[in-house]
Amino acid sequence: MIADLLLAAAIAAVATGSVLARRAFTAVALFIAYGLLLSLAWVRLAAPDVAMTEAAIGAGLSGVLLLGAVRRLGPHADAPANLPPGLLLTALIGIGCAGVAAALGAAILWLPEPAPTLAPQVAAALPTTGLGNAVTGVLMSFRGLDTLLEAAVVVLAVIAVWSLAPDGGWGSAPGARQPVVGRGPLSLLARMLPPIGIVVAAHILWVGADAPGGKFQAAAILAAMWLLPWLAGLATPPRIAAPWLRMAVVAGPVLFIVVGLAGAAVEGAFLAYPPGWAKPLIKSIEVVLTASIAVALALLVMGPPEPDAPR
Template identity: 70%
Template structure:
């Protein structure tokens, strides 16, 4: 018992130290690296809290793809002029930001501590109806059945984020290849991993997607792994990025949310409620949505990291 408490204490202290380091450091690269380590420790914390689904999501998206996105942003900022001293945050604004953060912390703590006892919850009703989904993983059942509208909106937000990134395309770059052209890396760890890792990663992603119906895993985690397997050879210059006006690319991006909406409308016609699944059809319909959404989310995450097309130089 005592060693477990000591390990949890060290984990919590590490998370707080990395969070402070992310904010306090003045170097962009160091801040991004600390953020990746912070996400990995958070994944361990979620695992300690017996939330493997959240731990997988945090490790793959929170630390993995988000870290790559931040490192890509740091790379794009290299060579830009340093901000002038006049543009730096003054002490008054720093104090006001600190007060605002402290007030937000107190408000969130009060909201948690002042909850009535017993806390209002729909967990008993959800648990009583989980069997109707035929899914063994309660997290997937909740996200795809009882909170299906939230999941649909999340997939739509990812698609909208890609559209917003494409909207930042400079003049003369529209319709071109996503992101900057990467130099070919023929030797070193990146070149080796870009050639060896993708086949293994694709198999792991398919496994995570398939077992997500009955065990920890699912579409978002699998999509993050697939996106990483695409980004690795792209960063090594071995696989070209797609043109953003490619028809297949837009079809894959829109297929997941479109199928989700169509099945939701079918539920409205058959059962009288949007996103309601007919009896006996819940699991196959959910699996169909998960499979198509995985491809859409994977492509969207990769395109977010690649960034908008650049005009030819």
């Protein structure tokens, strides 16, 4: 109980510090710490799948993207020291936040008793998927459309980042040319971690059908294993004009849609799986989705193509 209270207090304190920070780098650093603390909170709530996703995507990838944005903004990232928010604006923000918190609390406290839920129906139908992990079963079967849209959002994010390419940069390799790091921790990690990380990602993806894990967590690890050699200057990303790279980004969502349409034709409902085929189809989708999401996440971190990037 005491540990949970301390964790809750730490989460509130770090979140407050991230909001009040005047320097962009400080705000991002506190945001990353906030995500890691949230991961611990999800572990305490017995939700390891959510905890891994929060650590990989919420704190890890989002933190890296925000740090990249701070670097690109340069001196414009920090709030002007001579323009603090006025008292009225501060009060309005506080009232708005308090109103949202009160509305959420009221919505929870005013739920009927017992609260409406579809959990019994889902639990009864879960064995038909052949999946032992309820999270994977819900995300790929009962909330399959939501998962498909999440994968599509990642593709749209890559397109949005590529659209920021400066004149003369379209079609070249993403990101700026990274100097070769011949020694030091980064060089060592870039050479040693990728083989291990790939095996760990494959394990997390495979066990996700019956235990905590899955495609998003595995994809985040695979993306990191590609980014390490890139940051060390040991690997050159392909040109965004390469057809295979574009196909890799969209292959997962496309396969998801194809399987969904096949379900509509065979079973009469989009993303409905034929009896006995649910698990192999879901695993096939997850394998391809993992590769697509990993490539997309790495490309997001690398950023838009640069004119001086290697072609």
